[in-house]
Structures are given as structure tokens and as C-alpha cells.
Amino acid sequence: MYEANQIVAATLQMLEERIEPGVSTWQLDQWAEKSCRKRQAIPAFKGYRGFPGSLCVSINEQVVHGIPSKKVKLRRGDIISIDFGVKYNGYYGDSAITIPVGDIKEDVRALLDATQESLYKAIAAIQVGNRVADISAAVQQHVEERGFSVVRQFVGHGIGKNLHEPPEVPNYVQGKGTTSPMLKAGMVLAVEPMINLGGHEVQILSDGWTVITRDKKVSAHFEHSIALTEQGPRVLSLRKNEKLPDYV
Ligand code: MG
Numbered sequence: 001m002y003e004a005n006q007i008v009a010a011t012l013q014m015l016e017e018r019i020e021p022g023v024s025t026w027q028l029d030q031w032a033e034k035s036c037r038k039r040q041a042i043p044a045f046k047g048y049r050g051f052p053g054s055l056c057v058s059i060n061e062q063v064v065h066g067i068p069s070k071k072v073k074l075r076r077g078d079i080i081s082i083d084f085g086v087k088y089n090g091y092y093g094d095s096a097i098t099i100p101v102g103d104i105k106e107d108v109r110a111l112l113d114a115t116q117e118s119l120y121k122a123i124a125a126i127q128v129g130n131r132v133a134d135i136s137a138a139v140q141q142h143v144e145e146r147g148f149s150v151v152r153q154f155v156g157h158g159i160g161k162n163l164h165e166p167p168e169v170p171n172y173v174q175g176k177g178t179t180s181p182m183l184k185a186g187m188v189l190a191v192e193p194m195i196n197l198g199g200h201e202v203q204i205l206s207d208g209w210t211v212i213t214r215d216k217k218v219s220a221h222f223e224h225s226i227a228l229t230e231q232g233p234r235v236l237s238l239r240k241n242e243k244l245p246d247y248v
């Protein structure tokens with residue numbers, strides 16, 4: 001699973017380095033598929049329930065599941081969430097990042113930072129003896145304190161020989177959280193906060209895939225696949241250019 005996730009990580013880092021105004025989301029998808037195939041991996045999203053791309057590319061008010069297109073070109077001041085998954089040697093990897101295109105507004109920068117930090121807080125909560133709700137609470141508390149809101153309709157998940165496995169990993173606490181699954185060594189979870197600048201409500205566009213915020217304010221998405229070991233969490237999809245904070 002580490003190998004699968006490192007293919008995802010290397011691909012996301014390559015895309016991050018190539019993000020600039022004028023690049024189409026179709027071009028990003030082509031680069032991702034090439035990066036994946038040259039490493040003998042299979043793009044996990046392509047054909048998944050009929051999804052047409054290798055990447056999910058979601059710009060600005062798009063939350064997740066945006067479809068790559070030649071017609072959509074990045075503009076200065078945009079943010080783009082790129083979600084990528086592969087299958088390699090029978091196992092899946094899954095990770096996502098949100099990247100600014102040039103300079104972005106201060107409140108949007110704060111949203112990106114808070115969303116990524118909430119993922120790190122969540123990772124720190126992946127400990128033997130904790131529950132899934134501890135992960136959810138870590139995300140929710142971090143972003144709500146800063147005035148942002150947590151998307152409810154889409155959640156993180158277990159991952160392994162399938163892209164999506166139990167348990168579901170919500171980014172908000174349901175009820176008191178005391179009945180959520182216990183975390184055990186050997187579990188691998190894809191934790192993926194989807195955080196909105198405005199309200200938490202989302203809707204799906206008529207293409208049947210693209211999820212957007214109802215108030216059209218921007219949304220950010222970061223995801224890692226994390227193995228829980230006896231020694232604590234291990235971030236399988238860590239990128240070479242990414243440094244985890246000390247508390248993880
Ligand atoms: Mg993903």
C-alpha cells in the first residue's frame with residue numbers, strides 16, 4: 001500500500017509543480033495518467049462508476065469529483081483540488097491536495113491552510129484505542145474554530161484491496177461519537193477533509209459528478225492514506241516536498 005500511495009504522491013507533486021495559468025484540467029489528467037502507467041499502476045478513478053477521468057479536478061466553488069476538460073483552463077487566483085488514486089499490485093492508494101494558481105485572496109489562503117492543518121490534526125488522532133469519531137472531531141474542531149464549515153455528504157473511508165472500504169470516516173462528529181468504530185493497528189484509512197469557506201451545503205451539477213457549494217463560495221480538499229501501526233500513524237501518501245508538523 002505504501003508503494004501504491006507513493007505513486008499517487010509522486011504524481012500529485014509533479015502536478016503541483018506544473019500548475020500555472022493557462023493549463024487545462026485535461027492536460028493535468030493526461031500527465032497524471034502517464035505518470036501512473038509508466039510506474040505500472042492503474043488509475044483507480046477512471047471508469048469507477050463511469051467516471052471519465054484519471055483525476056478529479058475541482059476548481060474554486062467545486063468541492064470534489066470535477067471532471068477534467070480541455071475547455072477548463074486554470075486562471076490566476078483560482079484554487080484547484082486534485083484527487084488521485086491508483087491500483088498497484090492489487091492495492092489502492094488515494095490522496096488529494098488543493099493548490100493555489102498564483103496569488104490568492106487572504107481568506108482563501110486561510111481556508112487552504114486550515115484544511116491541511118485539520119488533516120494533520122486528524123492524522124495525530126489515528127492512534128490505537130481511539131475511535132473514528134476522534135478523527136472526525138479533530139477536523140471539525142480545527143476548521144469550525146476558524147469560521148469554516150465541514151461538508152457532510154462526503155466522507156473519508158477505509159482503503160486496501162478496494163478503493164472504498166469500511167469504516168466511513170466523516171469529518172464531523174455524529175451524535176456523541178461514542179459508538180463509532182475503534183481504531184486498531186493494521187487499519188488503513190483515507191482521511192479527507194472537504195472544507196468550505198461559507199456554508200456546509202453542497203449540490204451536484206447536471207453532469208452527475210461535480211459537487212459544488214450551494215453558496216458558490218470556495219472549498220478546499222486534502223487527503224492522505226494513513227496506516228495505523230502499533231507505533232502510531234504512518235502517512236503512506238506523504239509527498240517528498242511535504243513536511244509533517246511535529247505533533248503528528
Ligand atoms: Mg481521493
Ligand code: MG
Pocket residue numbers: 094095156157190192223
Ligand atoms: Mg478518498
